[in-house]
Amino acid sequence: MRLSNRNKTPFYSFIYSLAGIILVLWLIAFILEINKFDVLGDKSWVLLFIPTVMLLFLYLSGRPIFEYDSDGEALNFRNCHILFLLSQNNAKDEFPKYKLIKYNVVNVLMFSTLYVYVSSKKSNVVILKYDLTFMTKKEIKDLKFSLNKVVKTNGETSKDDNTVID
Template identity: 45%
Template sequence: MRLRNTDKAGYFRFLSLLVIIIFILGIAAFLLEYFIYDYLGSMQYLLITIPVVTVLIFYFKGRQIFEYDSEGEALHFKNSNVVLFLNKSLNDEFPKYKLLAYDIVNIFIVKRLYITINGKKGNIILKYDISYLTRKELNDLKMSLSKVIRNNKEQKREDIS
């Protein structure tokens, strides 16, 4: 099964540009209010707080682009960011039989996928940002990973008997 949300990259670029513009305008409005106008009084700090919170939410939500491919004998995960200066992408590929477990953690607006694989030095946990996946894409991902794990367990039972 292939899962990718690269078709939404234009939307994510627009969203990141909008967040940057809100941040710059918020700082400019705060500086003007603080040094020149002073109309809002103590409420002027909202002009800086709201844009900073918006930037932090966008940053902590994680990488926007997620690609998953389970066709063939290997699993391929790719997680990248559309913002150029934050472009630290993850790219992992490993055989299906190494997959031991997965866990999806959902904390408010942040969703993370933790993959546990069997490595040479023990179990390894890989982390991917899946906050921008739709509910259908998330269910498809869960179904595919569960199927791989189920097939791995059946294969181990056959090897033991």
């Protein structure tokens, strides 16, 4: 199963561009307020507070592009940001399906995060984290269905390996 929200990239670019333009315009308004108009007096900091909170919210909401591919013998996860400045935290992971132990989708307020637990040779379990905030509920439901199928298959395989044949 392939799942991607890459087709929404132009919309996300528009939102980030709009937020940047608003920040620049409010910064110009702040400078004019301090130097020329002085209408707000000591409360001119409000002109910087609103766009700063908006940009902070966009930053904290995570990486908007999520791609998942379970075709074949491997699971592919890709979670990236559309802004170059924030692209250092991009996540791209590929591992065999049999290494998937479990997963967990955490929803806090309006933020969603996927935690994937993978077995490893060096340590017992590696936890991978992906942002699902920009995914629709239907896409998250499809992702859960596909991951449940892989976890169930892995559980049945491990039970078969533990049986003793006389």
